[in-house]
Amino acid sequence: xxxxxxxKQVLVLGLGDTGLSALRWLKSRGAVLSVADSRxxxxxxxxxxxxxxxxxxxxxxxxxxxxxxxxxxxxxxxxALAEPEVQAAIARGVKVVGDVELFAQYxxxxxxxxxxxxSNGKTTVTTLVGEMCKAAGLKTVVAGNIGLxxxxxxxxxxxxxxxxxxxxxxxxxxxxxxxxxxxxxxxxVLNISEDHMDRYxxxxxxxxxxxxxxxxxxLQVLNRQDVWSDGMALPELDQITFGxxxxxxxxxxxxxxxxxxxxxxxxxxxxxxxSELQIAGLHNAANALAALALCRxxxxxxxxxxxxxxxxKGLPHRVEWVAEIANVAFYDDSKxxxxxxxxxxxxxxxxxxxxxxxxxxxxxxxxQDFSPLRAPVKNKARAVVLIGRDSELIAAALxxxxxxxxxxxxxEDAVKKAFVAAQIGDAVLLxxxxxxxxxxxNYVHRAEVFIAAVKDLSMRQAQMEGV
Numbered sequence: 001x002x003x004x005x006x007x008k009q010v011l012v013l014g015l016g017d018t019g020l021s022a023l024r025w026l027k028s029r030g031a032v033l034s035v036a037d038s039r040x041x042x043x044x045x046x047x048x049x050x051x052x053x054x055x056x057x058x059x060x061x062x063x064x065x066x067x068x069x070x071x072x073x074x075x076x077x078x079x080a081l082a083e084p085e086v087q088a089a090i091a092r093g094v095k096v097v098g099d100v101e102l103f104a105q106y107x108x109x110x111x112x113x114x115x116x117x118x119s120n121g122k123t124t125v126t127t128l129v130g131e132m133c134k135a136a137g138l139k140t141v142v143a144g145n146i147g148l149x150x151x152x153x154x155x156x157x158x159x160x161x162x163x164x165x166x167x168x169x170x171x172x173x174x175x176x177x178x179x180x181x182x183x184x185x186x187x188x189v190l191n192i193s194e195d196h197m198d199r200y201x202x203x204x205x206x207x208x209x210x211x212x213x214x215x216x217x218x219l220q221v222l223n224r225q226d227v228w229s230d231g232m233a234l235p236e237l238d239q240i241t242f243g244x245x246x247x248x249x250x251x252x253x254x255x256x257x258x259x260x261x262x263x264x265x266x267x268x269x270x271x272x273x274x275s276e277l278q279i280a281g282l283h284n285a286a287n288a289l290a291a292l293a294l295c296r297x298x299x300x301x302x303x304x305x306x307x308x309x310x311x312x313k314g315l316p317h318r319v320e321w322v323a324e325i326a327n328v329a330f331y332d333d334s335k336x337x338x339x340x341x342x343x344x345x346x347x348x349x350x351x352x353x354x355x356x357x358x359x360x361x362x363x364x365x366x367x368q369d370f371s372p373l374r375a376p377v378k379n380k381a382r383a384v385v386l387i388g389r390d391s392e393l394i395a396a397a398l399x400x401x402x403x404x405x406x407x408x409x410x411x412e413d414a415v416k417k418a419f420v421a422a423q424i425g426d427a428v429l430l431x432x433x434x435x436x437x438x439x440x441x442n443y444v445h446r447a448e449v450f451i452a453a454v455k456d457l458s459m460r461q462a463q464m465e466g467v
Contacts, residue, residue, distance in 0.1 A: 193340020281348025
């Protein structure tokens with residue numbers, strides 16, 4: 001049932017991009033608006049005051065009086081539902097929704113929706129699906145956790161009087177917590193591994209938030225190699241599965257090997273050689289298969305999908321090749337901010353050879369269990385170079401594995417030590433398994449420092465060799 005917004009007292013929590021987009025759209029719907037953010041200083045305040053001077057703004061710790069008149073609360077993903085004042089409002093009967101829920105209620109139902117979540121790979125898959133839909137000639141809007149807030153996407157469509165053919169949505173667990181009405185033509189949970197354990201009591205709670213994406217979906221796309229994703233199959237829905245293994249039935253997606261050549265496959269039909277993908281690693285082959293499954297679910301032919309896969313170069317800071325120095329390749333996976341991402345990167349890199357990886361890891365661990373790193377580190381790592389606040393926790397989790405651990409004081413130090421530890425043909429992989437905020441502004445800044453250190457090393461090495 002669609003929420004009534006005209007003349008309703010609506011409190012928006014959070015003044016980031018999502019909050020600003022909600023305020024813009026809610027204003028267009030005639031709501032009486034106020035906004036609160038627990039941070040004391042925000043650059044976005046000046047932008048809001050210039051754009052919507054009528055909006056009441058409260059900064060600093062949430063207080064009861066800020067919530068007193070709210071008839072509806074629109075909560076940003078960065079604000080936890082567990083906030084005491086939010087819980088008090090819920091107890092009083094105040095409805096709390098997120099931007100995705102408002103989008104779900106108010107979007108034009110003639111537009112198709114492909115919804116994507118998961119611990120790792122969701123931005124890559126969302127981008128791929130968006131490019132595939134565009135290549136097929138569909139009027140496509142890519143939105144959500146990927147950058148463009150869903151209410152900005154909706155507002156733009158409403159203002160233009162132009163409904164897209166398809167919305168491709170990347171959704172986080174935080175967004176899904178407050179989403180109840182989203183009807184997706186096809187939806188996926190790509191995988192589940194520990195992340196945001198500083199916000200969830202257990203991995204089960206985190207997975208349950210992700211699984212909400214399927215509540216009103218028409219089709220589930222599941223990762224048969226991920227016990228959490230595979231376990232989310234609902235008896236009332238149809239499923240298609242993908243995995244970096246042989247498809248089990250003719251409607252599934254996977255990998256086939258023939259004459260030593262590995263191919264993406266639909267059932268027993270080989271679609272294209274994995275070697276023609278420009279994105280590295282078996283985990284990216286799985287991402288490609290997920291994107292194919294989602295697009296085929298809305299009846300797009302294979303031809304434009306495979307064209308996109310052959311030209312897609314991947315996204316920055318996701319197992320991205322940086323340089324090669326003295327036959328040692330350097331890869332930037334700074335976006336690998338949780339254990340699952342780093343496990344996938346380790347397993348996928350140099351998968352077809354016996355070459356080893358020197359891993360650079362560490363940072364803000366967000367309360368994760370690092371023990372799942374043990375197997376891929378033992379199997380693939382030449383050495384592990386540790387940085388950041390939780391480096392000792394990673395070291396403890398890897399104790400007893402016959403792989404050298406090397407402590408580094410900075411990213412520059414880590415790059416130098418990783419190069420020394422590497423042998424000819426090895427790869428040095430920055431895949432921290434951690435957030436970046438203990439040492440860097442964000443994961444992009446961390447990547448920039450890594451790349452600069454690699455370039456400096458390359459220059460010094462060239463000078464030593466007299467090149």
